Amino acid sequence: MRSLAPGANLTLTSDLLADLQPGTGSVSLSATALPGVDVAALLRALDRYPYGCSEQVVSRAMPLLYVNKLAALEKLALDAGADERVRESIERLLARQDSSGDFGLWSAQGSSDLWLDAYVTDFLTRARERGFAVPQKAFAQALDYLRNAVANATEVRNGGADLAYAAYVLARNGRPVMGDLRYLADTKIGDFSSALGRAQLAAALALLGDRGRAAKAMDSALTVLRTDRDKGQYRADYGSRLRDGAGLITLAAESGLAQGALGPAAAALGEEQQADRATSTQENAWMVLAAESLSNEAGGLSFTLDGAPQTGTLARVYREAALGERGVQLTNTGRNPVQVAVTVNGSPLVPEPAAQQGYTIERSFRRLDGSTVDPASGLRQNDRLVVVLKVTEAKAEAARLLLVDPLPAGLEIDNPKLLDADALQGLAFAKSDVQPVHTEFRDDRFVAAYDRDPSQSAFFTVAYTVRAVSPGTYVHPGATVEDMYRPARFGRTASGSVTVGAAK
Numbered sequence: 001m002r003s004l005a006p007g008a009n010l011t012l013t014s015d016l017l018a019d020l021q022p023g024t025g026s027v028s029l030s031a032t033a034l035p036g037v038d039v040a041a042l043l044r045a046l047d048r049y050p051y052g053c054s055e056q057v058v059s060r061a062m063p064l065l066y067v068n069k070l071a072a073l074e075k076l077a078l079d080a081g082a083d084e085r086v087r088e089s090i091e092r093l094l095a096r097q098d099s100s101g102d103f104g105l106w107s108a109q110g111s112s113d114l115w116l117d118a119y120v121t122d123f124l125t126r127a128r129e130r131g132f133a134v135p136q137k138a139f140a141q142a143l144d145y146l147r148n149a150v151a152n153a154t155e156v157r158n159g160g161a162d163l164a165y166a167a168y169v170l171a172r173n174g175r176p177v178m179g180d181l182r183y184l185a186d187t188k189i190g191d192f193s194s195a196l197g198r199a200q201l202a203a204a205l206a207l208l209g210d211r212g213r214a215a216k217a218m219d220s221a222l223t224v225l226r227t228d229r230d231k232g233q234y235r236a237d238y239g240s241r242l243r244d245g246a247g248l249i250t251l252a253a254e255s256g257l258a259q260g261a262l263g264p265a266a267a268a269l270g271e272e273q274q275a276d277r278a279t280s281t282q283e284n285a286w287m288v289l290a291a292e293s294l295s296n297e298a299g300g301l302s303f304t305l306d307g308a309p310q311t312g313t314l315a316r317v318y319r320e321a322a323l324g325e326r327g328v329q330l331t332n333t334g335r336n337p338v339q340v341a342v343t344v345n346g347s348p349l350v351p352e353p354a355a356q357q358g359y360t361i362e363r364s365f366r367r368l369d370g371s372t373v374d375p376a377s378g379l380r381q382n383d384r385l386v387v388v389l390k391v392t393e394a395k396a397e398a399a400r401l402l403l404v405d406p407l408p409a410g411l412e413i414d415n416p417k418l419l420d421a422d423a424l425q426g427l428a429f430a431k432s433d434v435q436p437v438h439t440e441f442r443d444d445r446f447v448a449a450y451d452r453d454p455s456q457s458a459f460f461t462v463a464y465t466v467r468a469v470s471p472g473t474y475v476h477p478g479a480t481v482e483d484m485y486r487p488a489r490f491g492r493t494a495s496g497s498v499t500v501g502a503a504k
Contacts, residue, residue, distance in 0.1 A: 002339075002340055003035075003337045003338070003339060003340070004031065004330070004332045004337060004338050004339075004340045005332065005337050006332055006333075006334060006335055006336065006337065007331070007332065007333075008331070008332055009329055009330060009331040009332070010329070010330045010331075010340060010342075011327045011328065011329045011330075012027055012029060012318065012323060012327050012328045012329075012330075012342065013323060013326075013327035014320050014323040014324070014325075014327070016323075016342075016344050017320050017323075017344065017346060019348060019349055019350075020344070020346035020347060020348060020349065021346065021347040021348070021349060022320075023320075024346040024347040025319070025320055025344065025345065025346030025347075026044075026317055026318065026319050026320075026344075026345050026346060027317070027318045027323065027342065027343070027344055027345075028040035028041040028044065028315075028316065028317045028318075028341075028342070028343045028345070029314070029315070029316045029317075029318070029328075029330065029340070029341075029342055030313070030314060030315045030316075030340070030341045031301065031303060031313070031314040031330065031332075031338050031339070031340045031341075032291055032294075032301075032313050032314075032338070032339055032341075033266070033294055033301065033313075033338065033339065034249070034266055034269060034287075034290060034291060034294065034339055035266060035269055035270035035273055035339040037246075037269070037287050037288075037290065037291050037339070037341065038315075038341035038342070038343045039288060039291050039313065039315040040315040040316060040317050040343075041341070041343035041345070042063075042284045042287055042288050043063060043067060043288060043315075044317065044345065045279075045284055046059060046060045046063060046281065046284050046285065046288075047060065049281060051402060051440075051447065051449075052092070053105045053106050053438070053449065054093060054096055054103055054104065054105050054106070054111075054116060054120055055105070055116060055119065055238055055281065055282070056281050056484075057089050057092055057093055058089070058093070058119055058120055058122075058123045058285070059281035059282055059284065059285035060085075060089070060281070060285075061085060061086050061089035061090075061123060061127075062123050062126065062285050062288075062289065063285055063288035063289065063292075064082040064083075064085055064086050065086060065126055065127060065130050065132075066288070066289065066292040067082055083132075086127060086132055087132060087133075089123075090124065090127060090132060090133075090134060093120055093123070093124070094134075094135065094138050095108060096108050097138055097141065097142065098110040099141075100141070100145055101117070101141035101142045101143075101144055101145030101146075102117055102145055103116060103117050103120045103142070105437070105438075106437060106438040106449065107438075113162075113236075114146070114149050114162035114163070114165075114166055115161055115162040115165055115236065115237045115238070116238075117142065117145060117146060117149075117166070118146060118162065118165035118166045118168070118169050119165065119238075120142070121139075121142040121143065121146060121169050122165070122168075122169050122172070124139055124142065125169060125172055125173055143169075143170065143173055143175060146166040146169055146170055147170055147175055147177070149162075149163070149166055150163065150166050150167055150170065150177060150180055151180070155188075155191075156184070156188050156191035156192060158236065159191075159192065159193030159194060159197065159236075159237075160188075160191055160192040160193065160197055161192070161193070161194050161196065161197040161235075161236070161237035161239070162236075162237065163184075163192075163197075164184075164192055164194075164196075164197035164198070164200040164201050165197070165200050165237075167180060167181055167184070167200070167201065167204050168200035168201070168203055168204040168251075170204075171203075171204035171205075171207045171208050172204070172207055177204070177208075178208050178210070181201060181204050181205050181208065181210070181213075182205075182210065182213060184201060185201055185205060185213045185216070185217050186213070189201070189217060189220050193224075194224065194235075194237065194239060194244055195221045195222070195224040195225035195228070195241075195244040195245070195248055196221075196237070196239060196243065196244040196247040196248060197221075197237075198217055198218075198220050198221035198224060199217075199218060199221040199244075199247065199248040199251045199252065200247075200251060201217045202214045202215070202216075202217035202218035202220075202221060202251070202252075202255070202257060203218075203251040203252075203254065203255040203257070205217060206255035206256060206257055207255060214255070214257060215257065218248075218252060218257045218261055219260075221248055222248070222260075222261060222264050222265070224244075225241070225244060225245055225248060225264065225265060225268050226264055226268065228241060229241065230242075230272075232486060232488070232489070234397060234398035234399055234486070235485070238280070238282045238400075238485045239282060239485070240272075240280070240282070240283060240485070240486070241268065241272055242268075242269065242272035242273070242279070242283050242287075243280070243282045243283045243286050245265050245266075245268040245269045245272065245290075246269060246283065246286035246287045246289065246290040247286045247289075247290075248261065248265045249261070249262060249265045249266065249269075249290040249293060249294065250286060250289040250290045250292075250293045252265070253290075253293035253294055254293055262294070269287075269290075270339075277487070277488045278487040278488060279487065280484060280485045280486070280487055281484070282485060291313060294313075295312065295313060300334060300335075300336070301313065301314070301334055301338055302332075302333045302334040303330055303331060303332055303333055303334070303338075304330075304331045304333055305328065305329075305330055306328055306329055309333070314330070316328075351475075351477070351478070351494075351495040352478060352492065352495070353494055354478065354492055354493055354494040355490070355491065355492045356491050357488060357489055357490050357491065358393060358394075358483070358488075358489035358490065358491070359391055359392070359393050359401075359481050359482075359483075359489065359490060359491030360391070360392045360393070360491050361389060361390070361391050361392075361403070361479055361480065361481045361491040361492065361493055362389070362390045362392075362493065363387065363388070363389055363405065363478075363479045363493045364387075364388045364390075365385050365386070365387060365388075366385065366386040366388055366426075366427060367383075367385060367386070368384060368385075368386065368426070368427075369426040370426020370427045370428075370429075371426065373385065375476065375496065375497070375498040375499070376496065376497050376498065376499055377499055379410075379468045379498065379499060379500045379501065380468060380500065380501045380502065380503055380504060381468050381469065381470070381471055381500055381501065381502055381503040382467065382468060382469075382503050383467070383468045384414055384465060384466075384467050385411075385465065385466050385467070385468070386419055386427060386430070386463050386464070386465055386466075387405065387446070387463065387464055387465075387466055388427075388430050388461060388462075388463045389403060389405055389461065389462050389463070389479055390459060390460075390461045391403065391459060391460055391461075391481050391491065392458060392459040393458055393459070394458065395454075395458055396452060396453070396454050396455070396456045396457060396458045397452060397454060398452055398453060398454055399450075399451075399452040399483045399486070399489070400449070400450075400451060400452070400483065400484050400485060401449065401450040401451075401452055401481055401482065401483055401484070402447065402448075402449050402450075402481070402482050402484050403436075403447070403448045403449075403450065403462065403479070403480070403481045404445055404446070404447050404479065404480050404481075404482075405445060405446045405447075405479040406444060406445045406476070406477040406478075406479070407443075407444055407445055407446070407466070408474035408475060408476040408477075408497075408498040409470065409472075409474045410468060410469060410470045410471070410472055410473075410474045410498055410499075410500040411466045411467065411468055411469065411474075411498065411500075412443070412466065412467055412469050413441045413442075413443075413446065413464060413465070413466055413467075414465040414466055414467040415464075415465050416441040417439075417441075417464075418436075418439060418462065418463065418464055419463040419464055419465055427463065429461075430461050430462075430463040431461070432457075432460040432461045432462065433456070433457060433460070434450065434452075434456050434457060434460035436448035436449055436450050436462065437449050437450060437451050441464070446464055448462055468500045469500075470500060471500050471501060471502050472499070472500060473497060473498070473499045473500075474497065474498045474499075474500075475495060475496075475497060476495060476496040476497055476498045477495050478492045478493040478494055478495045478496075479492070479493045480492045480493075
């Protein structure tokens with residue numbers, strides 16, 4: 001990320017891809033009014049994200065409602081099926097709605113997570129506004145669920161993020177919530193702990209015509225954004241200061257409250273981006289929405305890209321061949337500095353080493369009698385094995401975790417369910433009191449999701465069975481465990497190798 005002064009230029013060359021496997025690398029380039037917002041890279045990261053709880057489904061699909069306004073799809077290296085992916089996301093989310101209108105995180109079993117319900121319903125609202133079909137009955141049930149929650153709220157609990165979001169979605173849909181909003185803004189605004197929550201109250205008031213209260217609530221949101229800092233703590237609203245800043249920009253622009261808000265909010269984004277850390281699906285989605293919401297303000301931006309004039313927000317993705325020997329040159333031909341972000345993606349030449357950033361993960365192979373086996377030399381075709389994954393943290397903390405174990409090409413999952421450690425005497429050690437809330441047995445990986453609670457053990461294990469199917473020697477990528485909404489907290493095993501010999 002850097003600021004490009006008027007008249008200054010930036011050249012991208014293929015040297016940026018020198019540390020990546022040939023044919024896997026790409027360089028994305030964005031030039032916007034917002035610091036560190038690489039629209040092209042964010043969209044690609046969301047598009048490639050392979051997992052699908054309801055939050056992640058919305059975070060991947062919401063930006064697709066606006067992607068055509070940001071840049072041509074082919075310039076972002078996305079396929080032309082954005083509308084179809086939006087429709088598929090709507091169907092997937094509605095399949096997870098129960099009869100009360102509540103949405104489950106992984107299935108139709110309701111989550112009783114009001115913030116998640118509001119997030120899903122916000123997406124459905126925006127999709128309807130852009131002409132996508134959303135069944136009226138299911139949509140009405142979702143709004144009724146939010147309305148009942150707001151009407152029955154006697155106080156602001158746990159920072160009020162869920163209550164604020166529900167009230168905003170109701171206001172966006174014209175539901176009668178003005179009395180609740182005025183009461184919350186006049187007497188309870190200090191009980192809302194997040195900048196995004198206060199901004200949602202402000203936007204809701206603005207949508208319903210109370211501009212005076214809306215402006216005061218937005219000022220209050222900016223105060224929180226300027227003064228608070230992330231402390232690495234769990235947030236039930238899936239958020240962070242970076243997400244809140246992007247969301248505040250989006251809401252301020254959409255509701256006509258941008259004057260005086262964009263500068264401080266953009267400054268907060270810049271501060272958070274200096275950390276140069278991995279970002280969550282929440283952060284990525286709201287940063288794209290923030291960039292889209294400022295598309296009108298971006299009209300004053302102008303550049304030349306390899307001599308060709310460009311105006312407005314710039315977003316491009318280049319493969320190695322497109323960079324060529326001379327590279328690509330961007331020149332700022334406008335009168336003001338612009339924020340330029342460059343992101344490199346691809347498979348590294350050197351496998352990533354083991355890492356422990358809040359979590360330690362260990363992977364071992366066992367035979368069905370519990371004895372250990374070396375996967376680099378001790379396997380034969382048709383062997384059945386147990387993969388045991390053990391996760392440890394210094395002290396159990398609240399978190400939404402995702403554990404992923406990629407399979408090497410010579411192995412396949414033998415039975416699509418978790419191993420019952422009690423059924424095999426030698427594997428009793430693999431039994432764990434901490435159970436996943438969701439599992440997936442894919443052709444190329446095993447996936448387990450956990451809702452961690454501080455009352456749980458500081459370590460847990462999970463085991464599943466595989467079969468050796470193809471003789472040969474294969475690379476085995478490292479297993480990972482990650483806090484999905486604080487991705488700086490993760491653990492990773494080293495990569496290894498698996499050798500499968502011919503059957504006896």
